[in-house]
Amino acid sequence: MSDYAVTPRSEDFSAWYNEIVVKSDLVDSPERTPVRGCMIIKPYGYEIWEGIRNGLDQRFKATGHQNAYFPLFIPMSFLQKEADHVEGFAPELAVVTHGGGKELEEPYVVRPTSETIIGDAMSRWIQSYRDLPLLLNQWANVVRWEKRTRPFLRTSEFLWQEGHTAHATFDDAQAETMQMLDIYADFAINEAAIPVIKGQKSDQERFAGAHASYTIEAMMGDGKALQAGTSHNLGQNFAKAFDITYTDVNNEPQHCWTTSWGVSTRMIGAIIMAHGDDKGLRLPPRLAPIQAVVVPIWKNESEAAVVLPVAQELAAKLREAGVRLHIDTREGLSPGFKYNDWEMRGVPMRVEVGPKDVQNGTAAIARRDIPGREGKQFVEQSLVVARVLTLLDEVQAGLLQQATAFRDSHLHEVVGDYDRFTEIVRGGEWALTWFSGEAEAEAKIKEDCQAVSRCFPLEQPYAGQSGPCIVTGKPATRMAYFAKAY
Amino acid sequence: MSDYAVTPRSEDFSAWYNEIVVKSDLVDSPERTPVRGCMIIKPYGYEIWEGIRNGLDQRFKATGHQNAYFPLFIPMSFLQKEADHVEGFAPELAVVTHGGGKELEEPYVVRPTSETIIGDAMSRWIQSYRDLPLLLNQWANVVRWEKRTRPFLRTSEFLWQEGHTAHATFDDAQAETMQMLDIYADFAINEAAIPVIKGQKSDQERFAGAHASYTIEAMMGDGKALQAGTSHNLGQNFAKAFDITYTDVNNEPQHCWTTSWGVSTRMIGAIIMAHGDDKGLRLPPRLAPIQAVVVPIWKNESEAAVVLPVAQELAAKLREAGVRLHIDTREGLSPGFKYNDWEMRGVPMRVEVGPKDVQNGTAAIARRDIPGREGKQFVEQSLVVARVLTLLDEVQAGLLQQATAFRDSHLHEVVGDYDRFTEIVRGGEWALTWFSGEAEAEAKIKEDCQAVSRCFPLEQPYAGQSGPCIVTGKPATRMAYFAKAY
Known part of the structure; x- marks a missing residue:
């Protein structure tokens, strides 16, 4: 392992x-x-x-x-x-x-x-x-x-x-x-x-x-x-x-x-x-200490002599364009090890340059937010800077989009059905429900679900209306989210 | 008062x-x-x-x-x-x-x-x-x-x-x-x-x-x-x-x-x-939270109506040029009070605009490092930004120069004469003298002068030579500064 x-x-x-x-x-x-x-x-x-x-x-x-x-x-x-x-x-x-x-x-x-x-x-x-x-x-x-x-x-x-x-x-x-x-x-x-x-x-x-x-x-x-x-x-x-x-x-x-x-x-x-995912962190580009890492790939000294200057020039250009950049020239470590390393650290983008890339005048760019081949593309070296800058915005947007989709698929609106409510909250999802806000009501939910209210969202789906408090059944004027929490 | x-x-x-x-x-x-x-x-x-x-x-x-x-x-x-x-x-x-x-x-x-x-x-x-x-x-x-x-x-x-x-x-x-x-x-x-x-x-x-x-x-x-x-x-x-x-x-x-x-x-x-001086702080422009303050001067509302727009425009231009700027539009305070206020806070430069200045298309610039008329100049409004930028550098240099001249006039080299040495240090000046560095020697100076060594300066005036330790008279290879200290 x-x-x-x-x-x-x-x-x-x-x-x-x-x-x-x-x-x-x-x-x-x-x-x-x-x-x-x-x-x-x-x-x-x-x-x-x-x-x-x-x-x-x-x-x-x-x-x-x-x-x-x-x-x-x-x-x-x-x-x-x-x-x-x-x-x-x-x-x-x-x-x-x-x-x-x-x-x-x-x-x-x-x-x-x-x-x-x-x-x-x-x-x-x-x-x-x-x-x-x-x-x-x-x-x-x-x-x-x-x-x-x-x-x-x-x-x-x-x-x-x-x-x-x-x-x-x-x-x-x-x-x-x-x-x-x-x-x-x-x-x-x-x-x-x-x-x-x-x-x-x-x-x-x-x-x-x-x-x-x-x-x-x-x-x-x-x-x-x-x-x-x-x-x-x-x-x-x-x-x-x-x-x-x-x-x-x-x-x-x-x-x-x-x-x-x-x-x-x-x-x-x-x-x-x-x-984060199974491979480690995934940092949003705007807060990532390293936004892109250049990984030169070589098997022997003659390959290194060809690859390193190209990788270093790419790195310099990316830095000049304002990208927080690292180039990984460590010796004795395989490219695969390096990929894992930077994926663990959540670096949003990886630029790979090998002998073949030098021959073709290309580089490979891999996005951290999309795994495998789907997140990888080959780009002409002259276009790397522009592409990285664009992709940083795309990764930033991609992470927000993924997190939003995940969130929305775990939000559930419940009206009146306390059994369903406890099932949702106990099951680790979020329930949005009418809530009176009384201490006794919240205490009962805490006992039944090991969870308390997170908040009355400012954006109320039925603003101006009221509904039955999930615990007391009395009319409540606001809905609240309930979920287990850190 | x-x-x-x-x-x-x-x-x-x-x-x-x-x-x-x-x-x-x-x-x-x-x-x-x-x-x-x-x-x-x-x-x-x-x-x-x-x-x-x-x-x-x-x-x-x-x-x-x-x-x-x-x-x-x-x-x-x-x-x-x-x-x-x-x-x-x-x-x-x-x-x-x-x-x-x-x-x-x-x-x-x-x-x-x-x-x-x-x-x-x-x-x-x-x-x-x-x-x-x-x-x-x-x-x-x-x-x-x-x-x-x-x-x-x-x-x-x-x-x-x-x-x-x-x-x-x-x-x-x-x-x-x-x-x-x-x-x-x-x-x-x-x-x-x-x-x-x-x-x-x-x-x-x-x-x-x-x-x-x-x-x-x-x-x-x-x-x-x-x-x-x-x-x-x-x-x-x-x-x-x-x-x-x-x-x-x-x-x-x-x-x-x-x-x-x-x-x-x-x-x-x-x-x-x-x-600092009797009027308060004097901050070096590079570290001053406010590098220049614009003080509009008016006696009544009709003057204010003429002066304020010009002062505000100057302030905006200075800010745009990267100057950390404040404009003092407080009402009910005299210009003199405001001058004292900003002098106390050590703001490196003051730009005054009064009704006469508006008429003449000028402004007055006063440096905090040079008191009175000598530090004041009248400048065409179109030249204020350039002049302030230049003067900020000059004030920065001026403060360093004043502090260096003051320092140099209080450094005294003493060789061998312990009475003169104690007189200098007790009198609140700095003495540079040959010093063996021994604990007993330093303790004696401490008792006689309520001062210990500040340092053996890296720049030794007689590098490679030696001289008599001011306390023991034995040959010492380095000179040290002595002075009362905070």
């Missing part, structure tokens, strides 16, 4: 995931990582994160947000100021009790999220309506002590961005919340090629301390859901807990309305599980 | 620094920051850090380094593997004793630096000489519990990059160490406009666990030295402590040779103190 053999995805999705995150060189093996539940993100994995960071950061700045940096440590007393917030995060906290050789008077918490410490700063920075909106974002590491961890999906430390904004009115805060949800969806769909569904969380599933939580929900290759980003309208909960006030145009004191929103290294897990 | 009045730099440099870091909006007031010794970096300060980060990251990648990410937490036992290392860092550690509601079996340290946890990973990642060199870098936050803190200069948490590399030979490690020192010096000189001196640290001043430490030393506006970046040849110290080995071409096991190197948010402190 070669190094690149993995458990087939269809056989054991979970084992497949655990193997390919390591074999594609995204992270160090979790068993060998010496800090419980923390990740070592290797360069290839970190480059994907850099792509995500750049893509989001650009969108944040274009919409008037500014980056800042707040302390890693948060006084325990801050967390306790918002009752729901501390209740939600208390079980996951890492606590610093000693500093500089002494026991601290008040223990610090390693930030699990920064609403509290940023709320405290906002209360000092905001005086009048002229200071609003205040649009901040922070790129940071956060810590949530997790029992069962998996690279990217659930780790005790992870990297993320957390936006924190303050506004004069509820409507302004709501508009910001939706704007950021739209930005996340735009990024997920157009850069990560993941056809996420925008929606609102149920009261049970909303962020600890939020007035309303919105989410982009993605379907993974095993049918499970993954929350790939969230945007919260915090109402005045944190403004009241931290006394974030402003004087309005009439010189009256008012509490602000705040929001927060975040995307984390979890997005990498989403990309792996939305697109 | 207006909001922009600060203690003059010449009167009390320290008070001046503490005031302008807050008044120029780089950080939140340390007294109000709720976490002892940690910084809140505000957007304007963080943008300077983004400029530093981009400038360095580009240079790292161009020399083959890759970014990765390692855990925030380090097992206490890891730190103890390298004796000097733990001794150096033990007094400054923050310790996590509880996670997820339970006491941890082994306490974790919040990373003060990552040689140990990265050394452990290297021991797993490196097998053969083919895996070398391994060239890693990490952008991260680190924590060192400090008693007395000042924003950017000494804080319990700070942001930095830490490079960590492994090599097959001592020479390779040494070449890497010097390459990174050169990159730091290039960045400091050409982007931050700080004429740093490259040199080697004495044995007493080298990094805890290093074989040899190199530094870029900068002179601040009060004559004190600031270590603005360091590059360490770690020899085989960490390779032996963490068993980082490779098999060489003869299939023999060998220990690697490793390096580490870092630049932190301290660089922002260096920029403030190297260039």
Whole structure:
């Protein structure tokens, strides 16, 4: 069994995931990582994160947000100021009790999220309506002590961005919340090629301390859901807990309305599980650290002397055209081994040049998104650059199309039939159904299906109408998706 | 006293620094920051850090380094593997004793630096000489519990990059160490406009666990030295402590040779103190978040109607030309107030447009590096873009030139005369003198001058010669700089 053999995805999705995150060189093996539940993100994995960071950061700045940096440590007393917030995060906290050789008077918490410490700063920075909106974002590491961890999906430390904004009115805060949800969806769909569904969380599933939580929900290759980003309208909960006030145009004191929103290294897990196949990763070209790899093929030195210069010239031209390119000139490895290697790493396109190609003035281009002969084409060398550029767009679109088709074939609308509903959800599919949103109703589904609501999608198929809640039978005004989730 | 009045730099440099870091909006007031010794970096300060980060990251990648990410937490036992290392860092550690509601079996340290946890990973990642060199870098936050803190200069948490590399030979490690020192010096000189001196640290001043430490030393506006970046040849110290080995071409096991190197948010402190004046910051154009500010001047609405469109058009053209530009259209503030404001923030250039300018088709351009009339010129509006672009280069060069002239006027060569030597160093100047490097000699200077050696400069004025050590009188082969330092 070669190094690149993995458990087939269809056989054991979970084992497949655990193997390919390591074999594609995204992270160090979790068993060998010496800090419980923390990740070592290797360069290839970190480059994907850099792509995500750049893509989001650009969108944040274009919409008037500014980056800042707040302390890693948060006084325990801050967390306790918002009752729901501390209740939600208390079980996951890492606590610093000693500093500089002494026991601290008040223990610090390693930030699990920064609403509290940023709320405290906002209360000092905001005086009048002229200071609003205040649009901040922070790129940071956060810590949530997790029992069962998996690279990217659930780790005790992870990297993320957390936006924190303050506004004069509820409507302004709501508009910001939706704007950021739209930005996340735009990024997920157009850069990560993941056809996420925008929606609102149920009261049970909303962020600890939020007035309303919105989410982009993605379907993974095993049918499970993954929350790939969230945007919260915090109402005045944190403004009241931290006394974030402003004087309005009439010189009256008012509490602000705040929001927060975040995307984390979890997005990498989403990309792996939305697109990967039995051969490894399939990375969307816009986020792929290497967009195309040139593999020169030779059997002996005289062939190498003919092939290598042509391959290198092609590589140089592709780089010049702006393609993130690698040329694999490693010796002592067969072309087949190299193909497997780059397929495992999910490189969207491979350009092969052998002695015959040199003779014919051609090269072979193989797409990662279409396996075998169907995804391979022979092209005149002079046309390789143009073709690769076109194909990168096609692969990007192809991955989104495949993921969308897969998603749509696993979405089911159910009205009234609870048995059918539980069958669908238990079977690992998504059910869209009328749902009252009550805690008891959601608890019953959780017990029956080991699943909770993912979201009330913003696009309601029967907007303005109502139907029988799948649990209570009472009229419900919105439909919700239910599915097992990561 | 207006909001922009600060203690003059010449009167009390320290008070001046503490005031302008807050008044120029780089950080939140340390007294109000709720976490002892940690910084809140505000957007304007963080943008300077983004400029530093981009400038360095580009240079790292161009020399083959890759970014990765390692855990925030380090097992206490890891730190103890390298004796000097733990001794150096033990007094400054923050310790996590509880996670997820339970006491941890082994306490974790919040990373003060990552040689140990990265050394452990290297021991797993490196097998053969083919895996070398391994060239890693990490952008991260680190924590060192400090008693007395000042924003950017000494804080319990700070942001930095830490490079960590492994090599097959001592020479390779040494070449890497010097390459990174050169990159730091290039960045400091050409982007931050700080004429740093490259040199080697004495044995007493080298990094805890290093074989040899190199530094870029900068002179601040009060004559004190600031270590603005360091590059360490770690020899085989960490390779032996963490068993980082490779098999060489003869299939023999060998220990690697490793390096580490870092630049932190301290660089922002260096920029403030190297260039700032009584009016506030003076930012080098290459790192300034705002390179030029357009200030339209009007007294009433009819003037505003004439001036604003012209100012806005100029602003648009400057932006289009790639200038990081801000236009200050705030109402109810006098032009003088706005000038003070942008001078405090160190914006390199100001473009003023008033009703008379509109009549004459001109604008006034004022340089931040040259005060008063001398730094001001009137330019035809059609020439503003070209002139601003030229002047940005001139301001960049001007700041470097001013800092270099200041530095050179405070460097003194002393041979043999210990009284003169102590007088110079105690007086806040730099003395370059023959120095044996012995611990006792350095301790005596420390007692007499409250200063230690800054470095043995790489450029020795009498290379190949020797002279009498300033303390022992014994022949010394190198001269060293001594100065009080931050």
